[in-house]
Amino acid sequence: MSKIKRDIETLPVAALLEEYPFIDSYFSSAGLEYSPREQLPLKEYLHSLEDEFREDKAIDVDETVSGARAYIEQMLEFLGLNSGTRVRSVSILPGTTKSGEPEGFEALEIRPGEIVSIVGPTGSGKSRLLADIEWMAQRDTPTGRQVLVNGTEPDKKWRFSTSDKLVAQLSQNMNFVMDLTVREFVTLHAESRLIENTDEVTEKIIARANELAGEQFSPETPITSLSGGQSRALMIADTAILSKSPIVLIDEIENAGIDRKKALELLLSEEKIVLMATHDPILALMADKRIIIRNGGIASIIETSDGERGILHEIEALDRRIQTLRGELRAGKRLDQITI
Numbered sequence: 001m002s003k004i005k006r007d008i009e010t011l012p013v014a015a016l017l018e019e020y021p022f023i024d025s026y027f028s029s030a031g032l033e034y035s036p037r038e039q040l041p042l043k044e045y046l047h048s049l050e051d052e053f054r055e056d057k058a059i060d061v062d063e064t065v066s067g068a069r070a071y072i073e074q075m076l077e078f079l080g081l082n083s084g085t086r087v088r089s090v091s092i093l094p095g096t097t098k099s100g101e102p103e104g105f106e107a108l109e110i111r112p113g114e115i116v117s118i119v120g121p122t123g124s125g126k127s128r129l130l131a132d133i134e135w136m137a138q139r140d141t142p143t144g145r146q147v148l149v150n151g152t153e154p155d156k157k158w159r160f161s162t163s164d165k166l167v168a169q170l171s172q173n174m175n176f177v178m179d180l181t182v183r184e185f186v187t188l189h190a191e192s193r194l195i196e197n198t199d200e201v202t203e204k205i206i207a208r209a210n211e212l213a214g215e216q217f218s219p220e221t222p223i224t225s226l227s228g229g230q231s232r233a234l235m236i237a238d239t240a241i242l243s244k245s246p247i248v249l250i251d252e253i254e255n256a257g258i259d260r261k262k263a264l265e266l267l268l269s270e271e272k273i274v275l276m277a278t279h280d281p282i283l284a285l286m287a288d289k290r291i292i293i294r295n296g297g298i299a300s301i302i303e304t305s306d307g308e309r310g311i312l313h314e315i316e317a318l319d320r321r322i323q324t325l326r327g328e329l330r331a332g333k334r335l336d337q338i339t340i
């Protein structure tokens with residue numbers, strides 16, 4: 001941590017960007033426009049901006065600097081860069097379909113920053129593929145697939161370690177049994193991750209989860225009384241902000257009544273590998289590529305084309321309309337009496 005503090009004070013913005021490339025998205029969300037070759041340290045750079053510009057963008061110099069520091073710390077934590085395990089690639093080597101035939105691909109390599117969706121009919125084997133990755137299959141699962149990390153067979157410790165997991169799994173069912181409030185639950189989790197600013201991180205996770213959930217909940221809500229969508233939103237925010245695992249697996253985000261796009265954006269960072277099984281065209285097309293599963297095997301791998309991204313925009317517009325109608329129905333309105 002102390003290393004980061006010193007860096008932020010002294011490193012030129014250009015060097016900061018080189019050292020922590022993800023800080024770029026923090027700067028752009030703050031409305032900053034800067035040259036990637038900027039040689040002033042962050043604080044001096046912010047002071048050098050016109051007063052009017054700073055006022056216009058509501059930029060407070062000290063707050064922006066400390067926000068950048070917190071962002072870097074959390075991202076390093078989130079990316080697992082402090083744990084010494086740097087995942088540069090995950091490869092899936094083919095096994096066999098349910099009928100024992102060889103799968104229809106040579107090898108699939110996925111790199112950090114990529115989202116891969118998994119599509120196929122019900123029961124075709126999407127969850128099985130996620131399970132193979134979670135278990136780091138070594139030709140010892142029903143599919144006979146092998147999963148490599150950085151081109152080699154991963155260390156067995158990753159299969160059994162709970163603290164040092166390569167893979168975070170977001171499954172469909174979240175059944176809480178503990179008698180804790182949301183705040184107590186998240187705080188406990190944050191403490192177990194040895195985060196320094198537990199309170200701040202806890203508040204942030206709850207705030208993000210509320211942005212994803214259809215219905216708001218308070219930090220004092222007992223976790224056992226959260227709805228399916230709310231607990232899912234909480235787990236997504238928790239995984240995004242607290243998890244060190246470089247690989248995130250998602251099984252069916254769509255059934256939970258949460259803002260799927262925001263959820264994915266929250267989970268995504270340039271350094272994570274996200275794989276999600278989905279029946280939802282929006283999520284399928286938001287991925288860089290999609291794996292087509294048929295009869296238990298990977299039948300093909302399709303890269304999302306520019307044409308398809310265009311279609312994605314159309315589907316998103318339709319989706320927004322459906323969400324609006326859903327909201328109106330939930331609020332007890334008649335759809336023939338509203339204008340949208």
Ligand SMILES: Nc1ncnc2c1ncn2[C@@H]1O[C@H](COP(=O)(O)OP(=O)(O)OP(=O)(O)O)[C@@H](O)[C@H]1O
Nearest residue numbers: 096097098121122123124125126127128142143296
């Ligand atoms: N290659 C394979 N060889 C043998 N069995 C397989 C293979 N792939 C999947 N299976 C088995 O087929 C069953 C259905 O697979 P799975 O649950 O992964 O389907 P799914 O696509 O996730 O379905 P849904 O869309 O309903 O969630 C599971 O029991 C799984 O273990």
